[in-house]
Amino acid sequence: MAIPDVKQKWSGRVNTVTIGATKAEGGTRGRTVTIGGETGIPFLSFDGETPHPPAIALDVLDKAPLDWPEPLREIYGDVWSDPAAWARRAKELGADLINLRLVSTHPEEGDRSPEEAADTVRAVLEAVDLPLVIWGCDVPAKDQRVMPKVAEAAQGENCLLGACTETEYRTLAAAAQAYRHKLIALAPCDINKQKQVNILISDTGFPLTDLVLYPTTASLGYGMEYVYSILERGRLAALAGDRLMAQPVILDVGYEAWRSKEARIGDEAAAAWGPLHVRGAAWEAVTAADLLQGGADLLILRHIKAVEVVRSLIRDLLAA
């Protein structure tokens, strides 16, 4: 039976953003990663194209985490006191990018100086040739001192720096512009606020096409549906031609999933839920799988099993 055509006609598309720079491009990365460019609802080949598969960044912290549960300790415990070694591990495990968090610059987590943070970034850049996503410690006063140094240390490497918010964007935007990096624009689950942040950043002279959006993330079971719907609405806006929502999206799945009880609580306390060594990774993998359907371009992950599942899902979803 002939069925009516249900392909939807879209006028807009998601921007593409390239992270990293090879030697030829003035950096030292072995390859670059390009995200975005979709012209339809996620993974529907009859609806539009997905020219660049969603990319995976693996977390690397600049100090050994105290609160990562056993399944993650098994993977990173022997390297996590050294960010360079940790970054090499992340590359071995198949990361497209390194997601470097400068948590030790936090006043209560070691209060390391901007210069020390810059050294860490140099060490990681030297250790692996993958593109970098770099975050501060989320204390604005400190990040304002740290991130310009970091941006300078990584000059020419075309990193993705996070994160500009409605109130804190000038210093980071200036640093990203001066040293040629891409920027993350953060607005928690709010499209109007997201546009506002994007306008503010754009008003400093930083191009909208060099932005990646971060609507924050919620784990499966902890408000994931809010993020899911924001992603769907954001994608619909981009496809309808809204330039202020046309940026690709980064999600911090690993951090959120491994914060949830389902990925942390031990086997004695959660006997009915099954063993933690498979339960935690499944929680992360399913959070990622669900949110990919909402529309995401760059996922930050932690567990190797989650990487394997997400990688294989993306391959299946984009198969010819």
Next chain:
Amino acid sequence: MALTGIEIYKHLPKTNCKDCGFPTCLAFAMKVAVKQVGLDKCPHITPEASAALESASRPPIQLVTIGVGENEIKIGNETQLYRHEEKFHRPTAIAVRISDRAEDAAIAEQAKAIGTMVLERVGLRFKVNLIAVDNESGDAARFEKAVKLVAENSGMACVLMSAKADHLRRAAAAVSGQRPLLYITDPAQAETAARVAKDEKCPLAVRADGVEALAEVTGKIQAAGVEEIVLDPGTRTVKATVEALTMIRRLALKNFRPLGYPALAVTASLDPTMQAAEASIYVAKYAGIVITDAREPWQLLPIFTTRQDIYTDPQKPVAVEPKLYSVGAVGPDSPLLVTTNFSLSYYSVEGEVEASRVPAYILAVDTEGTSVLTAWASDKFNADTITKAMKKADVDSKIPHKTLVLPGFVAVLSAGVEDESGWKVQIGPKEASGIPTYLKKQQWKA
């Protein structure tokens, strides 16, 4: 799509006779449009107008009922592509597959395990909805036996999967009256299977090779007298399944009648974590039923939770019961944290308290399910409501130190709460993520 009041009004007699109980035909049409009253309340409507309206106002996706009594589950009647438009109504039924090739004892054991499995999470209890008995053996007697074993040992409603209509007839008779979903996996036998479904008063699922082929076959099933149909587009890869499920939903919502039924998806992955992810994607992308080999609690929990999340009403905040909760082995020295009964606020606090490993009380104040700042702005989280919640939970007799911790964002409330409750107020962190440090350093005792 549902008809508007004006579209319905065009087909009415426009006499304003009031026989329907409404003052005007337009008023009546408006009520029909929002489904508060049936079209049959108008005694003067012509048969032609009635037929036109019935077919146009029929829900775009047929409601399908599987099982009886406690096991009854309804799927279908969905109205949206995106959950932010309006909630998804009827949560996906999760069906675990059992093959009739397994030994009797193994079948009985699996059925019992699935039938008794209850997974608890955030105060909710999740159970598998259906067991899909798969006639993999190709043998009719074997299938009948397996279906009996599953029904007896699980006490659950079943999906009977076979390529042979006569096998379905035999197995359906074995669980007669329990309204299993018959599922014919060979489209060539769809019409014969439809007669079985009609005789046994069961809904019928049909597998066909693709969306077009499905659209062909549903008309024949309907012609045989079966209204409640479930669609299997026969896809067994994630890509093809997501595309087919979306296409079916889009077509159904455009009132393309041959596909106006709920769809089912079958997970094909072998890797157990992948099975959970695959099933969850189908839950998010419109499946009315997901049939899966995932049967371990750690696989099912994220699938159920995906369903819980995706089917949450986006217009209605999710609330927890407003009361005093305790996390860990609380004692008289444990801190008391105050938050709202918005479930995200509460569970964020609860998660961080758990992570801190410091036993603590959490008082969830009734703010009609709104978050701390929203509730404060709308005056639902104030000295008065907090003190009332404290009294109701009888904190005075449980927590002798008489100190409470307010969220950092509402520090302005502290003087009022101290006056009204007589307790000492400490200002906690603004974000829940600051709670572990705050508790570990015993800052609340300052």
